[in-house]
Amino acid sequence: MQDLTDAFVELIRRAATLLPADMERALRKAREDEEPGSAAEGALDTILQNVEMSRAKSTPICQDTGTPIFTIHYPLGVSTRKLADQIRRACAIATEKAYLRPNAVDSLTGKNSGDNTGIDFPTMHFEEWDEEGIKVDLILKGGGCENVSTQYKLPDSDLGAGRDLEGVRRVVLDAVHKAQGLGCAPGVLGVAVGGDRGSSYIKSKQLLLRPVDDTNEDPKLAELEDRLLEEGNELGIGPMGFGGKTTLLGVKVGTLHRLPASYFVSVAYMCWANRRASMRVVGEEITYA
Numbered sequence: 001m002q003d004l005t006d007a008f009v010e011l012i013r014r015a016a017t018l019l020p021a022d023m024e025r026a027l028r029k030a031r032e033d034e035e036p037g038s039a040a041e042g043a044l045d046t047i048l049q050n051v052e053m054s055r056a057k058s059t060p061i062c063q064d065t066g067t068p069i070f071t072i073h074y075p076l077g078v079s080t081r082k083l084a085d086q087i088r089r090a091c092a093i094a095t096e097k098a099y100l101r102p103n104a105v106d107s108l109t110g111k112n113s114g115d116n117t118g119i120d121f122p123t124m125h126f127e128e129w130d131e132e133g134i135k136v137d138l139i140l141k142g143g144g145c146e147n148v149s150t151q152y153k154l155p156d157s158d159l160g161a162g163r164d165l166e167g168v169r170r171v172v173l174d175a176v177h178k179a180q181g182l183g184c185a186p187g188v189l190g191v192a193v194g195g196d197r198g199s200s201y202i203k204s205k206q207l208l209l210r211p212v213d214d215t216n217e218d219p220k221l222a223e224l225e226d227r228l229l230e231e232g233n234e235l236g237i238g239p240m241g242f243g244g245k246t247t248l249l250g251v252k253v254g255t256l257h258r259l260p261a262s263y264f265v266s267v268a269y270m271c272w273a274n275r276r277a278s279m280r281v282v283g284e285e286i287t288y289a
């Protein structure tokens with residue numbers, strides 16, 4: 001198997017410095033929709049300038065380059081141990097090159113490892129598949145938006161939320177309301193319904209890999225996504241909490257099977273700096289998206 005360390009460094013550079021085109025389009029549309037001269041318009045102008053400068057100079061879009069979360073699809077016979085070593089090495093090199101801020105801190109001592117590696121850091125999920133070659137998806141999940149991500153256990157009597165999609169709607173809007181623009185609105189939500197506490201959180205983050213402007217294949221979930229986007233924006237929290245029409249840019253909902261006893265709803269809140277990049281390796285050919 002070829003050494004993919006350099007390719008992983010390039011994947012990290014792309015994720016850290018190039019905002020995906022669908023996100024930039026959504027931010028530009030949001031800017032057009034805000035009142036001229038408003039604080040919301042000003043915040044979006046600053047964000048868009050920042051996006052352009054990061055792209056031009058290959059510098060991080062935000063000072064918090066977040067937790068690198070890799071999802072790796074690989075065919076039978078590939079060593080996941082070797083891939084994991086190469087990814088860890090790539091994180092250290094990307095830190096040296098200042099694509100990533102040193103972000104991995106020992107939870108007991110508070111000491112920063114200095115190179116974005118540590119115990120279960122970066123995060124990696126490996127999934128074997130039947131297709132040819134390897135696909136790697138990377139998201140960089142900022143700390144501020146992670147702090148306002150949350151999980152609900154339904155039913156929730158305080159919110160009048162039962163174990164159905166109406167209950168999901170209520171708790172998701174509660175999460176957006178409680179965030180109040182913290183976690184750097186306008187954001188994108190990944191909402192996982194079901195699973196156990198752990199699998200539900202993982203799924204909620206994986207949903208953030210979907211393009212912000214796609215449509216859910218399940219008509220019921222598509223309807224819920226549209227409604228949550230509309231109602232979330234009606235809260236008026238606005239970019240960075242300054243008030244305005246744009247609190248959310250997208251909502252992505254997915255489901256997992258669950259125990260009869262449990263009904264979890266996990267809300268992964270992603271900030272406007274919704275950094276994601278993908279890489280496909282087939283034979284010697286490496287492509288990025």
Ligand code: SF4
Nearest residue numbers: 062142144145184271
């Ligand atoms: S929440 Fe996002 S935009 Fe805000 S500081 Fe963190 S990474 Fe940056």
